[in-house]
Amino acid sequence: MRKEIDVTITAENRDRGKVFHIREMSAAQAERWAIRALQAASRGGVEISEEDQNAGWVKIAEIGLRALAKSNFADIEPLLAEVLSCVSYNYDPSKPGSTRKLNADDDIEEVDTLFRLRQEVFYLHMGFSTSAAPSTSSQTLKPPASLNTQTSQDQSAQSSHRVKQR
Secondary structure: OOEEEEEEEOOOOOOOOOEEEEEOOOHHHHHHHHHHHHHHHHHOOOOOOHHHHOOOHHHHHHHHHHHHOOOOHHHHHHHHHHHHOOEEEEOOOOOOOOEEEOOHHHHOOOHHHHHHHHHHHHHHHHOOOOOOOOOOOOOOOOOOOOOOEOOHHHHHHHOOOOEEEO
16 A cells, blocks of 8 residues: 655745645656666766665665756756656645645745655655654654654644555
8 A cells, every 4th residue: 555645834935734645656656766866866977886775775765865966957857747746736625535636837836845745755755754764774864854844743733744554
C-alpha cells in the first residue's frame, strides 16, 4: 500500500490554509526517478562512490539533493515536475472527494509552497515525516526549522497532516 499524507500550509502567505494531498509513487516510478536524478547529478560533475551507492537510499538521497543543485536545469526540470505529480489539491477540504490533480501554475501562489510540497514528497518517499526520523535507519534527515506546514506533532490538535496507508 502506498503512503499518503495531507499537508495544510500554515505559513503567513497567500497559500495559507490550502490543503494538498500527496501520494507515494509506485516503486518502479520511484526507482526510475532516482536513476534519472543520479544521472543528472553525474552529468553535473558529482561523483558518487560505490560505497555511497551501497549505503542505502538515505545516503543516496542526501548526496542526490546536494548534487541536483550542481546539475543543469534542463536535466532536473522534468524531475521537479514529476515530484509534483504526486501532489493533488484539495480545493474544498470541507467536502470529501474535493481533491483534483495539482495545477501548480494556478493552485500555488508562493514559491515557498512549491519548495515545501517537494520536501514533503521527498520525506514521504524516504520514510521521513517532518517531525520524525525513519524507524529503519539511525540517520536523521530533518527539515529546516522554517518549514511551515502542519506536522504530525500537530495531528492530535488539528488533524491536518496525516500519513495513510492505502
